[in-house]
Amino acid sequence: MEFNIATIAGDGIGPEVVEETLLTLEEIGNAYNHKFNFHKVLAGGVAIDEKGEPLPKETIEVCSKSDAVLLGAVGGPQWDHLAGDQRPERALLGLRQALGLYANIRPAILYTALKESSPLRSDIVDEGIDLCVVRELTGGIYFGDRGRRVHETMGEEAYDTEAYSVGEVQRIAKTAFEIARTRNKKVMNIDKANVLESSRLWRSVVMEIAKDYPDVTLDHMYVDNAAMQLVKNPGQFDVVLTTNMFGDILSDEASMITGSIGMLPSASLGETGLGMYEPIHGSAPDITGENKANPLATILSAAMMLRLSLNLEKEAEAVEKAVTNVLEKGYRTADIMSVGMELVGTKQMGDLVRKELCQLLKTSNA
Numbered sequence: 001m002e003f004n005i006a007t008i009a010g011d012g013i014g015p016e017v018v019e020e021t022l023l024t025l026e027e028i029g030n031a032y033n034h035k036f037n038f039h040k041v042l043a044g045g046v047a048i049d050e051k052g053e054p055l056p057k058e059t060i061e062v063c064s065k066s067d068a069v070l071l072g073a074v075g076g077p078q079w080d081h082l083a084g085d086q087r088p089e090r091a092l093l094g095l096r097q098a099l100g101l102y103a104n105i106r107p108a109i110l111y112t113a114l115k116e117s118s119p120l121r122s123d124i125v126d127e128g129i130d131l132c133v134v135r136e137l138t139g140g141i142y143f144g145d146r147g148r149r150v151h152e153t154m155g156e157e158a159y160d161t162e163a164y165s166v167g168e169v170q171r172i173a174k175t176a177f178e179i180a181r182t183r184n185k186k187v188m189n190i191d192k193a194n195v196l197e198s199s200r201l202w203r204s205v206v207m208e209i210a211k212d213y214p215d216v217t218l219d220h221m222y223v224d225n226a227a228m229q230l231v232k233n234p235g236q237f238d239v240v241l242t243t244n245m246f247g248d249i250l251s252d253e254a255s256m257i258t259g260s261i262g263m264l265p266s267a268s269l270g271e272t273g274l275g276m277y278e279p280i281h282g283s284a285p286d287i288t289g290e291n292k293a294n295p296l297a298t299i300l301s302a303a304m305m306l307r308l309s310l311n312l313e314k315e316a317e318a319v320e321k322a323v324t325n326v327l328e329k330g331y332r333t334a335d336i337m338s339v340g341m342e343l344v345g346t347k348q349m350g351d352l353v354r355k356e357l358c359q360l361l362k363t364s365n366a
């Protein structure tokens, strides 16, 4: 089969980790007889430098005509002085909105081989961590009314608004319940319904949708308690359903407790099959160009892309298995390094995954 994939290398370590991922996809293409046409487009800081804006029209056009979008990372200190709507991050928000990607799927898994890397005590992680954050991505305070005005007595005032409509909550809740059906059939809804009106509506809509999924268990937690429970007993979570901003915060926490932010992939999905796939980590300006970045989160994002946008389940599993095997053989990039393991760079890690893929394919054809 033939597929069109828009690729956004972006800033910082983005180009390095995307390069390893494209090479890995080519390997998959050769092995399984698929043709991946990569369309390179600009977004983020590099687009500001070359085109004068973080998200050029052409980028949106190419992405919306593709089967999927693969993104490295955007942002860096050299663009920090820019105004809000001209910053590199604007590209991400703009793409999510323009492509209608309202569902952000962020699985956080503690790999057996990486147990040592978790900052949590071993008696806490012994049960394992295998949860999936389902974050609403095109609504809430990120896109609500905002501005400046003058306070009666306190001077200038700035405000941002959290607003959610029934339709917005219904569609993200359905996504969460559908995903729960493919996992351990548990949804934990996280909100702040003891304080926020938007959370009260959110929770009531989630409870309505739950009636269509009697096979899935639904529980609720306030976000402050959830932040605590994630470090106290992360094994209790399966699917975590939450709003745009709570999801932003909790997904960083969820990735940290697995000890491997450099390992975690994500998918952003909408009504159509088109999705955007990117690692959870950022552009890591401190190690840019040093062949130190961990390419596995981007490679695993490509696996999610194979599965969710291109419907290539076998191929996705092969990539995931190759990554697990490389870790089990003791290879580590600096971010997940521990005593007794072998330290490798970005390129070498990519090569190892591809070598492992070849090996897997040979044994499965034998």
Ligand code: IPM
Pocket: 089, 092, 093, 248
């Ligand atoms: C993320 C990031 C973005 C967000 C930023 C870069 C705009 O933190 O994808 O989690 O807040 O959504």
Ligand code: MG
Pocket: 248, 249, 252
């Ligand atoms: Mg974030």
